[in-house]
Amino acid sequence: MSKQGTLITVNGKSYGRVVDARLTLADFLRHEINLTGTHLGCEHGVCGACTVLVDGRSVRSCLMFAVQANGCEVTTVEGLAPDGKLSVLQQAFIDNHGLQCGFCTPGMLITLTELLREKPQPSEQDVREAITGNLCRCTGYAGIVKAALDAAQRLRNGAGKAGAR
Amino acid sequence: MKPATFDYHAPRQLKEAIELLAKLPNAKILAGGQSLVPMMNFRYVIVDHLIDLGGLDELRGITLGNGLLRIGAMTRQRDLEVSPEIAKHCPLMSEALRHVGHRQTRNRGTIGGSLAHADPAAELPAVCAAYDATVHAVSVRGIRQIPFREFAAGFMATALKSDEMIAAVDVPIWRLGHGHGFHEFARRQGDFAITGAAALLDVGVDNVVRRATLTLFGVTASPLRVEAAESRLVGQPLDAGAIRAAAAAAWLIEPISDIHAGGEYRRHLAQVLSSRALNDAARRAGVTA
Structure with a gap:
């Protein structure tokens, strides 16, 4: 029973696999279905790079086993730009120097996507608190915070009619 | 940084879960996994069997009655954080939850998991101590109600026996308007x-x-x-x-x-x-x- 079947919907597409029970959701995404946008920094729940949405909620995919996600809907960074068209938040990251090396970016984007969905008018404090669980070693966070606030403004002004996705 | 191999069990009923816990050697309960899984990744903890309570809806939720809030062990920290009942009747818990890890860990982490993990610096055990909460421990032998001050047995240690798991915690309600x-x-x-x-x-x-x-x-x-x-x-x-x-x-x-x-x-x-x-x-x- 150390091998188990799991059926996970990732970015709208279903993937059924028989996997080791110990396989994390992060490794499932990266190695089983080759979605390498989700990054693994620390593998013990500290850095936040592996953050994905599971049934709409941000979670650390290194702290969840793929078998636990059986029947769940997962959104990864690839799912934010389904047709290669960047989301409003992603575009705001580019425009506001919200990334440099890009390692933390997938986790930042997913975390902030959840925030903007729930709080269309976040304060700077809200943004800073939302990303306390995501480490960035390049930007000093200033560009990321600016990008999030800019994206919120653009969304309120009607950009990206599908919402922040 | 990968956990050692284990067998995974996903019971659909509480009865099944406690039977597995009683029967399987070197088994651990998986609640939200936000403390246990890092420890498994580091191989501080190596188990032969993991019993995932994620499918047990009966362990989730908040009910109000008889002067107390009964919180199911698998209620997620995030659900407690945004619960109007908790905010009204147990405001200390709402405030404490903002300090518990991060949004991503609160989305998965559970109250039962926090109490069973018993980190001396954790917030939810402190809230249970403050309100003199009672822990409901279940096993194939039945239900045992443990006052929180007896439940917290020491450094990362609880009064739970090896075949027991937390089903719920009762938090007595103070008068509305308490500070x-x-x-x-x-x-x-x-x-x-x-x-x-x-x-x-x-x-x-x-x-x-x-x-x-x-x-x-x-x-x-x-x-x-x-x-x-x-x-x-x-x-x-x-x-x-x-x-x-x-x-x-x-x-x-x-x-x-x-x-x-x-x-x-x-x-x-x-x-x-x-x-x-x-x-x-x-x-x-x-x-x-």
Whole structure:
């Protein structure tokens, strides 16, 4: 029973696999279905790079086993730009120097996507608190915070009619 | 940084879960996994069997009745954080939850998991100590109700037997209008507290304190009720002097020393944070102290 079947919907597409029970959701995404946008920094729940949405909620995919996600809907960074068209938040990251090396970016984007969905008018404090669980070693966070606030403004002004996705 | 191999079990009913726990050797319960899985990834913890409670809807939810809130063990921390019932009847828990890890960990982490993990610096055990909560432990032998002060048995240790798991926790409700205060010091938001303090105050006519609890965490192996502070408050009119005297009782504790901070520093923090928590509680109870 150390091998188990799991059926996970990732970015709208279903993937059924028989996997080791110990396989994390992060490794499932990266190695089983080759979605390498989700990054693994620390593998013990500290850095936040592996953050994905599971049934709409941000979670650390290194702290969840793929078998636990059986029947769940997962959104990864690839799912934010389904047709290669960047989301409003992603575009705001580019425009506001919200990334440099890009390692933390997938986790930042997913975390902030959840925030903007729930709080269309976040304060700077809200943004800073939302990303306390995501480490960035390049930007000093200033560009990321600016990008999030800019994206919120653009969304309120009607950009990206599908919402922040 | 990968966990060792284990067998995975996903029971659909509580009965099935406790039977598995009774039967399987070297088995552990997987609740939210936000502490257990890092420990497995580091291989501090190696199990042969993991029993995932994620599918047990019967262990999720908050019910109000008989003067208490009953919280299912698998209720996610995030659900507690945004619950109007918790905010109304157990406001100390709402406030404490903002300090528990990060949004991503609260989305998965559960109250039962926090209590069973029993980290000395964790917030939810401190809240349970403050309200004198009762833990419901289930096993194939039946249900056992354990007062929280007996449940917290020591450093990352609980009164649970190896075949027992937490099904729910009962939090007695204080009178509406009671005051609460919660302060902790950590180097970064979301880190475990070096020291924290939680205060509850119920104030009657002429500002006389009817009930008071002061709980410190991160200072000893388990959350610590500062009874000397509580007895200095109850029956006395609540004013700045009374709060000062109560907070000063925090000097009497014998805190642990570790790599994060020395005992003397923790004792200093305990006094300062107690004072802040008591002042917040007084203000929220309608007293300007």
